[in-house]
Amino acid sequence: MERLPKIGLPILIIIVLLIVFISKASVNIGYGEAGVLFKTFGGGVVTDEPALGEGFHIIAPWNKVYVYNTKQQEVFEKKMQVLSSNGLEISLDVSVLYQPKMEKLGLLHQTKGEDYLNIVIVPEIRAVARSVVGRYTPEQLYSTKRDAIQNEIFEETKKKVDGQYVQLNAVLVRDVTLPIAIKEAIERKLKQEQESLEYEFRIEKAKKEAERQRIDAEGKAAANTILSASLTDKILKEKGIEATLELSKSPNAKVIVVGSGKDGMPLILGNQ
Template sequence: MEKLPKITIPVLVGVILLIIIIAKSSVTISSGHAGVLYQTFGNGVVTDQPPLGEGFHIIAPWNRVFVYEIRQQELSEKMQVLSSNGLEIKLDASAWYQPVSADVAKLHQEKGENYLQRVIQPAIRSAARSVVGRYTPEQLYSSKRDAIQSEIYEETKKILDNQYIQLNEVLVRDVTLPPAIKDAIERKLRQEQESLEYEFRLEKATKEAQKVRIEAQGKADANAILSASLTDKVLQDKGIDATLELAKSQNAKVVIVGSGDSGLPLILGNN
């Protein structure tokens, strides 16, 4: 077997070292991620430059890159909190969040890669306890779910706005009350519904009776006005008008003028 030329060995070593250097000096950032550069022989985390964007990058082999996902992510939390009267409520909620891309280096420097456990979870738990503690179990069960969702979002956002994290939404999926409390609330709601239904029927009947009374009173008032206006003179005039109309009829008749009880003409005979 022939020996390799002496010059070949250094070349091979150089190629191997070059491959190692290139491997250590390159980094590829995936879609939806950003890289935080750490300079080992510099000032550490680079915060005065934009983070490394998506794609291929060459860095010094002694430096490091910490990759963060900057897309929207979801945190699901199941918490036990207390209502305003001290009853334990189970809350199932989700938070949609993402690191602020431009501040991801500061996030890494001040909070670290486990910022979810250090910042976001404590923030949403604190906000949930504070908000739920303002309401009774009945309010939480019936009409205040949208309100507590909005309030938890606002309080959590106030905390995270200064932590280089963008909070997009908080969703309350479920509010679970103790079974005994839930049953009592449902019974109360049914009773209230039945009471409202009874009041509606009673009000409807009252309005119908009032309508009948108004119509009867209207008829009575109309009759009274009519009776007051029908004097003897008016009746005679009406009788004369009616007699003249009958006299115009084509049927055979006999008109006796002045023979009625009130001096009105009498009409006798027809075909």
């Protein structure tokens, strides 16, 4: 085996050292990520400078970079057990949309660490959900107040995590599970209330129709009264004569006797 030239061995060593140096002194941060720099000999976590953004970065080989996902993320808390205002156990399915605050990433890493989800968000959402749900009855949770409860959980949790360098984007109450007996009782009550409202609606509709008919009848009666008062004997005779004259123009054979009818009205004889 041919021995390496004396000059070749140092070059090989330098190349190996250079490769190790580059691998230790560089970091590539992907899309939707950011890096927190830890200076081994320079004060630890860097909190007074912006986090390292996406792309390739050169660092001192004795330092380290902790990479965080800065995109919006979701944690799903399933079957979270809480108590209603009257002490009944309720099960909630809640989704939380969150992300770390980019400008506070160094402080988040320094004070909470990479497992900030289980240190900050999960405990806070559980505590707030128990507090908020405890103000409401099962019926309110099941029907009318669900959106209000969701908003309250979001607002109160947001206040708590904002100071811990986490951005809360939304809290979504996916499902509310009540004890079966309570759920059935609520559904029966809601059905009865709906039927009662429907019955009241029909009664009100009938009242309005009766009122409409009464007003219509009163109007017709008033019109008849006015008409009757205006129809004198003289006017009736005049209208009868006008009608008789119109009939006399008909081509059918007839005999008209003027003044022979009741009240002196004409008679029409010999209609064919």
